[in-house]
Amino acid sequence: MKSLSFYLILLSLSFYAAKAFAQSENRGEISGKIVSNGGTPGAFATVTLLKAADSALVKGAISDEDGKYQFIHIPYGKYLIAVSMIGMDKAYSSAFSLNADHHETILPVITLEPDTKLLKGVEVSAAKPFIQHKPGQTIVNVENSPVSAGNTVMEVLEKSPGIFVDQDGNISLNGKSGVNVMINGQPTHLSSSQLATILKAMPASAVSQIELMTQPPAKYSAEGTAGLINIVLKKNTALGFNGSLTAGAGYGQYPKYNAGGSINYKNEKFSLYANYNFAHTENKFEMDINRYFYKPYSKLLETNMQQSSLMKPDNNNHTAQAGMDFYLTPNQTLGFVVNGSINSGNFDTYSPVHFMDGSGNTDSISTSTNHIGYNWQNGRANLHYTINSDKGSSLTTNLDYNRFYMSMPQSLFTNVTDAQGNILHDPYQNKGRQPSTINIYAAKLDYVHPMKHELKLEAGVKYSFVNSDNNSQFEVYRNDKWVNDPGNTNHFIYKENHYCPSKIGGKIG
Template sequence: MKNFIFFTIILSTSFTNSLFAKLPGIKGSIKNAQNTPVEFANVVLVMANDSAIVKAGLTETDGTYLFENIPLGQYKLLVVQLGYQKFYSEAFEVKESPQPIILKEVVLEESAINLKEATITAKKPLIEHHIDKTVVNVENSVVNAGATAIEILKRSPGVIVDNEGNIGLSGKSGVNVMIDGKPTYLSAKDLYEMLKNMNSDQLSRIDIITNPSAKYDAAGNSGIIDIRLRKRQDVGLNGSINGSYGQGSYPDASGGINLNYRKEKFNLFGGYDYTKGYYYTKTKLARRFFSDGSNTLFDQSTFNKGNYTNQNFKGGIDYYIGKKHSFSAVLRGNFNSNYDSTTSTTLIKNTSEIVDSSYITDNINNSKWNSLTGTLNYQFKIDSLGRELTVDFDKAKYDNGNDFVFRTNYYDYNNTVVKTEYATNDQPATIDINSVKLDYTQPWKKTMKIDAGLKSSFVTTDNDVRYVNYYGNEAVLDTGKTNHFNYKENINAAYINWTGEHKKVGFEIGLRGEQTIADGEQVVNNETFSRNYFQLFPSAFLNYKFTEKHMTRLSYSRRIDRPGYQQLNPFRYFLDPYTYQQGNPNLQPQITDNYEASYTFKQLYTITFNFSHTSDAMTQITKQNDSTHTTFITTENLNSKDNYGVNINLPIHVTEWWTSSNNISIFNNTYQGVSSVGNIDQSLTSYFINSVNSLEMKKGWSFEVSGYYQSKMVWGTWLVNPQWSVSAGISKMLLNDRLQIRVNLNDIFFTQQENSTIKYQNIDATFSQMYDSQFVRFHVSYSFGKRNIKTKNHSRGPEEEKRINFGRQ
């Protein structure tokens, strides 16, 4: 079998080699009036008809530039450099040619602007839609100023975040969230905590990839969300300071600093920010229990109030050892603490909804969430043809903990206390992550290349939960609620990815193999389980460019979602005496096959049809015991989950100063299978609309308004009611665009509230939650040092060059 696959690849490569020919290239040079080469000038190739950006780059030290593999058509050239006037060329045609087309030498005229005051502002639109991904440019957003990563994701096209912190794309759960291209390996709850404590001033952009290639980890059935942190590329010493103050029902405030020092071979960078805030949530949960022809209603109201402190830092170095070798090291830390108090009142009502009894639980929680992450990277550019070797070492440690103190008073129908219970619950947890990755790129006949790589990751978790009951002055360990769970996971992966293009056709074929070795141990009960399995994950992409305005794309990928360690831990996490969560050690990974077909018009407007089939779909199941009146949530494998839909991106340039980015996602989720509580067959068609409008006004003023609407949708066994929200912000640039003042109002109409219901088998429940989502935030940032004189970016890939917009034109 292995020989057959190898022979097939070699045979296909030879065939494609003979079939595919190189597209023309464009080359030229930039000089000034003194006949001196202009180095590191920004050169942009745009379409002649609508100025859509095709490629962009920088001139070399001798003033030359080269664009390869340019599709046939009409183009113009734009050149921008500090201290010179902007240059536009006349339209020219790219025809079939075995040699690069040499353009007329460009001579830039000096600008009368004071060089000390001049800047070139690389301003990108807030949302960019590429053929393979959607990009949210966080640092350009007015509304997102001072927001958390979770708040930004909720405003992003197609992204859905539920009340449990689960993140989905286009109605599908199972997103692989990465930081700077690195997996986080965190559970949904821990990931939510990390993103909730990450400020927008740390973020550069968010890449949303719905159908990743074999080069990426196979985890994440609905795709990848890659959060990219800021790192400036300007020469010399530069930096920024920022501060914000927000006021809703309760206040929050933050401040931070970022520094960067760059010379030709070195780039040193670092940053620190501090946030202090207060919050609240109000939750209502109504559950009916049926027994002997009667029903009992548990009507529960919960109020939670707390405060938090977050500290984040990042530091690193890039070292360029000549033109071929580069080395980088990054250390990132997050130190977060939280204190909250919760009061939960539950009224127990009979069939006539008359209160028979009640109980009130007071809960105080001190929690911490600390992490330290280190990355080492080595890059070797073997030759000028594009051969490249990259090695990454990553190490991370997460230290989390919750200390709960419970007091529950039970009352009779006269509201007289009949019993009081005291308990404490300590939940320390640690996660250790180590990974090493090697990637190699081999160009082939100029129009093709092969990428191959290896990766191994090792994850160890230690979760020690102790539950203690107090009877007077006596403390008694509750062995039924105490557990120590250890989990180890090793994933070994290898991939090969083959890409090529010929005139109007482009393709990408990949195959990834991953071996998973996992061991779990429940120490208290001396129970263990082991897993060892190997799976293949193929991917394929085909692009066809009819004309410069019309393009189609077909894609397929196979993905996996492995159970999180908390989902495998059979221990019960109690929320109150009658409500808890429990893991399932028999949970199996789910496998998803994703299919997409898209059409793009004018490189701007895109419509994508998608279908995915998930086998062994991991689904959150709610169970209840009518006799004991307990409700608990666990995760089980259903036979299948199908998702199909259409996604439409509509960027509209309303006027020269008003742009609107709009996304419409219509999808159907169907869950089918047999769970431990019976047959499940749920299906519903839903839609999600997201719109961001940006207005660039005169004298440094800009305005932004964004909103979304999420229709009723099915999420496992729950039916989630519609939700919508509108936010707006205004910004003013001062002091030669160094000082920016932003004011934004979040959730203007206070509608960002969550409501859901569940009715199946013996379960009849409703859930609602509201929090401090309506607030005004003031944000100030100041940039200092040298700016916008670029040096070579050794790490910049093609995706960063797809769209560049200089200044306010």
């Protein structure tokens, strides 16, 4: 009879292997090329992947200097391509299928024709394109686009060029992980899963644009090895009072709903703004795994493991923001903003596993019940001052305080029986909590000076102090009592002073 540790190791390996497999199956790649009617490459054209059935947006991209484009990690289905470019008529491909037989689809060349309205001298006024290319960055113009209605910020990101979001909420840019995500130019100081929760609760209607930067300007910290994503929220530009309310609901196997609102007031001397959003989600995931173990150097089956897991997460998220800007002079602004979020929920897993011999007879049954609860809170206060010169240079000062708190109670119960239900081992029981508090104080000064030939000189300096207290406390149940689990218990206190100049350099455009 195999030991309990053997079963636990197999369960862990099976779970992570299944997650990796689930992320890659039933997905493919699409590529193609764009040219003008004269045969020159259609460089930096906006390329959108649409569902063939209803033209719903799936993903956006920008063609490179040679007019080539590519979409990766695309679920199997029937699609078409739309291409737009300034001075050209919009063009479409024929509908095509992406499936196991056409896993890597190379489409015929799409030829763009000149816009006949422009050739005739007709004045055409157009909104900003959904996707814009600039040196070192791509801009997704969310405001007033079709994706701003009924979608979350995470759903818009998933449709953005070069962005891939896995099932755990990890964001990669151009195939690279370690992306630094900011909101209004300020770091979020959240883990990937916590950030994903925030972005899934934030309505796209609150966003002006999303900046995807492979070469971030000097004013941004040099964090993130894969680039930077800056989510720019809408700002009130109209004088007077205005506000909005939003709400949504849906139901599959479980309900989900959200609501929010914003209020703004602006005159020539100051502006006030505040917003609040709430989202509730519930989900259910089922995972079936069959694993076969053969005798060494043989094709004879030794063990068959059949696992059926049921996972049920639920989540409640609250986000709020309030701020005020004072217009001291036409070129000087002093302001402050406070924002925060509260997130709570549960993740429950039930996993029975049947171990059978090579003849199909049940040897043992392992049943695990795992509960993870989480409650985390994030708050930030910012004081900022900006002065702009008539020649285009600007000096910006930011003082920030961030506080993050997380509590994660969890428990695991594993029981192993034979085929008749007789207990083979004492049940394995583990419980713990991981309270964590992080306080961050930061001050930053940035300077931008325009130069000739569309060059900009950017420089800055930053100081930050971090105080982190992480106290992981775990216990196991042995001999009819709970005892400390030294292998998982750890109290870690970390303090850091960080002073450095920001990147200093020039930038085109």
